[in-house]
Amino acid sequence: MSAFLDAFARFADAMEAKEPGYKVRRAQERRERERQWGEYRIAVIAKYGSEDAAKEPTPIEQTIDAAVEPLRRGVREGTRAVESLDGWHRLLSTREAPDSVRRAVEQAAPMPTTILAAKTEYDLWNERDDELAAAWGAARGEAEYLSLGCYLRRDMVRDLLETGLRAQSIGDVLIRQRHYVERDFTMHEVEQAVLADLEHLVTLLP
Numbered sequence: 001m002s003a004f005l006d007a008f009a010r011f012a013d014a015m016e017a018k019e020p021g022y023k024v025r026r027a028q029e030r031r032e033r034e035r036q037w038g039e040y041r042i043a044v045i046a047k048y049g050s051e052d053a054a055k056e057p058t059p060i061e062q063t064i065d066a067a068v069e070p071l072r073r074g075v076r077e078g079t080r081a082v083e084s085l086d087g088w089h090r091l092l093s094t095r096e097a098p099d100s101v102r103r104a105v106e107q108a109a110p111m112p113t114t115i116l117a118a119k120t121e122y123d124l125w126n127e128r129d130d131e132l133a134a135a136w137g138a139a140r141g142e143a144e145y146l147s148l149g150c151y152l153r154r155d156m157v158r159d160l161l162e163t164g165l166r167a168q169s170i171g172d173v174l175i176r177q178r179h180y181v182e183r184d185f186t187m188h189e190v191e192q193a194v195l196a197d198l199e200h201l202v203t204l205l206p
Contacts, residue, residue: 033140041134054135058128060109061150067108068149071101085148094155105153111160115172118161119179125154162190167197 012023048054057065071086082089085104088097112118125146132145144151162180167173173194180190 037134037140040130041137044131044134047131048135051135054131057147060124061128061147064105064108064149064153065147067104068101071104072148083148085152088152090144090148090151094152095159097152101149101152102156105149105156108149108153112157113165115161115165115167115175118157118165119175121157122154122161122179125150125157129154162187163193166200170201173197173201 012026015023044054045051048056068085073084073086074081075084075087075089076082077089077091082091085101086098088101112121128150129144129146130140133140133142136145138145146154161176165172167176176190176197177194180187180194
């Protein structure tokens with residue numbers, strides 16, 4: 001047993017001793033998640049008509065992929081070859097993507113100019129990633145299935161949602177704050193953005 005699995009087993013044993021029935025509840029929760037994911041996979045295939053059709057790039061994916069195609073090239077990462085866009089690849093931070101790649105992604109389709117539009121597009125990319133995972137028969141969140149250009153586009157849009165756009169209404173602030181709460185971990189830069197939003201809105205009061 002790997003060290004990780006061994007630690008996980010010890011944790012489960014400790015929780016079972018603390019909360020009898022813990023292992024059974026966890027197993028039931030896992031089965032329920034698997035059942036829901038199986039139903040989602042069926043719905044995705046029905047939506048597109050077949051597994052193969054569900055894997056095909058959507059119009060927005062085609063647009064982004066076409067825009068970055070001239071920048072696509074292979075690079076070495078250690079001992080293996082990986083796909084890159086002008087030297088940037090998935091193992092690097094999206095904020096390290098060169099300006100050439102960012103410009104191509106930005107110019108492929110208009111970037112969101114409001115927090116609501118950013119949230120809508122961000123949700124679209126997350127849903128598409130789930131659809132691709134389901135179509136390929138993978139577990140939710142097991143890996144990234146968006147193309148490299150679309151993966152970057154999603155994270156650029158997320159940056160706009162979290163910090164890059166200024167809220168113009170309380171509704172905008174609520175969208176940003178709800179997104180932050182859903183991420184379930186502390187991000188000081190988002191907290192600062194929400195504070196700046198509120199300070200900006202105060203200046204608009206009569």
